[in-house]
Amino acid sequence: MKAHFKRRLPLHSQTVQAIIEKFCAPIDGVHTKRKNGDKRAGHPYCQRHYRFRRYFNPIFKGQAIKIQGQPLLLPRGWGPEPIRGHLPEAMPTGRVVQAELGFGELYLTITQELAEPVFPESGKVGGLDIGVIPLGMVSDGEAAIAVSSRGLRSVKQGRAKAQATLRKKRARTKPGSRRRKRLNRSRYRTSQKVERIIRNALHHAANQIVAFCLAYGITVLYTGDLGTLNDKKRHRRSRRTNQEVGALEFGRFEQYLEYKLRRHGIPLITISEADTFGTCPHCDYLNKVAGRTYHCRACDYRAHRDGVGAVNILNKGMHSGEIRPRGAVSTPTDHVSPSRSPPGNAKA
Numbered sequence: 018m019k020a021h022f023k024r025r026l027p028l029h030s031q032t033v034q035a036i037i038e039k040f041c042a043p044i045d046g047v048h049t050k051r052k053n054g055d056k057r058a059g060h061p062y063c064q065r066h067y068r069f070r071r072y073f074n075p076i077f078k079g080q081a082i083k084i085q086g087q088p089l090l091l092p093r094g095w096g097p098e099p100i101r102g103h104l105p106e107a108m109p110t111g112r113v114v115q116a117e118l119g120f121g122e123l124y125l126t127i128t129q130e131l132a133e134p135v136f137p138e139s140g141k142v143g144g145l146d147i148g149v150i151p152l153g154m155v156s157d158g159e160a161a162i163a164v165s166s167r168g169l170r171s172v173k174q175g176r177a178k179a180q181a182t183l184r185k186k187r188a189r190t191k192p193g194s195r196r197r198k199r200l201n202r203s204r205y206r207t208s209q210k211v212e213r214i215i216r217n218a219l220h221h222a223a224n225q226i227v228a229f230c231l232a233y234g235i236t237v238l239y240t241g242d243l244g245t246l247n248d249k250k251r252h253r254r255s256r257r258t259n260q261e262v263g264a265l266e267f268g269r270f271e272q273y274l275e276y277k278l279r280r281h282g283i284p285l286i287t288i289s290e291a292d293t294f295g296t297c298p299h300c301d302y303l304n305k306v307a308g309r310t311y312h313c314r315a316c317d318y319r320a321h322r323d324g325v326g327a328v329n330i331l332n333k334g335m336h337s338g339e340i341r342p343r344g345a346v347s348t349p350t351d352h353v354s355p356s357r358s359p360p361g362n363a364k365a
């Protein structure tokens with residue numbers, strides 16, 4: 018295609034290439050999916066919900082864009098005059114690598130070189146337990162904050178319900194009918210919308226944890242290894258809960274946290290979660306945990322279960338992967354109360 022369209026269109030050669038690449042990307046995606054054993058993967062143009070696209074937004078690549086002062090010049094190759102555009106006064110700094118021309122809109126892709134953050138050698142340590150309910154609990158040994166996942170779960174339940182209704186309606190329609198097409202589109206739209214809501218909630222949740230770290234001066238944050246989460250944490254939670262907040266969300270949540278913390282020079286270090294659920298932060302006795310509240314059989318210590326997890330992860334992080342008795346509690350005479358939340362308790 019690239020050879021065929023070379024010098025045939027009144028567009029810059031890189032624009033032509035970019036359009037061909039954009040056009041071919043979903044087709045290539047289907048090929049790799051089929052190669053990897055997904056027999057049901059269909060080409061986008063064959064899928065009924067996908068409407069035929071008459072227009073493609075032309076893409077202008079970095080080397081081709083010329084910004085001489087203010088007006089933006091989008092070159093059109095050998096023949097016609099370049100397209101002129103005006104950039105706003107307040108432009109983010111950085112290099113324009115790509116411009117996409119839409120209907121009455123211009124999308125610019127701008128890259129910024131960020132200096133690699135310098136992580137401190139030592140400092141105040143925090144522990145983070147990522148779970149289902151709550152989504153995350155972070156502690157510095159004295160205070161703790163729990164980020165609720167209730168909103169996230171309700172959105173997911175809502176989606177499941179809406180999709181069930183749509184499925185039922187869809188079953189009553191004939192294949193290829195207008196009604197069915199409309200229902201397919203509607204299903205696609207709802208799932209897209211829910212995806213956006215989930216992403217937004219995860220970003221807010223991650224921001225809450227970052228805010229806690231900053232407010233309490235945490236410079237290094239430890240978290241449990243999510244790799245073992247699928248085997249270990251899954252066992253201690255009901256199947257229904259596992260379905261509600263999947264492993265995918267945890268990975269994404271961790272990713273968001275990692276880059277948000279990095280901006281403030283806080284590294285997110287993963288350590289093994291072994292024994293972090295059961296060990297009593299007060300007397301070091303290894304308990305079996307059931308229910309939401311942690312209760313130590315040896316010393317009658319009670320606390321929020323995920324708070325105990327966070328404190329134990331903190332303990333491990335402070336003592337190179339080893340839980341020391343009361344290792345995370347700075348005031349030994351005082352019961353650590355991980356469920357105590359600072360003002361501005363997070364609800365994600």
Ligand SMILES: [Zn+2]
Nearest residue numbers: 297300313316
């Ligand atoms: Zn105890």
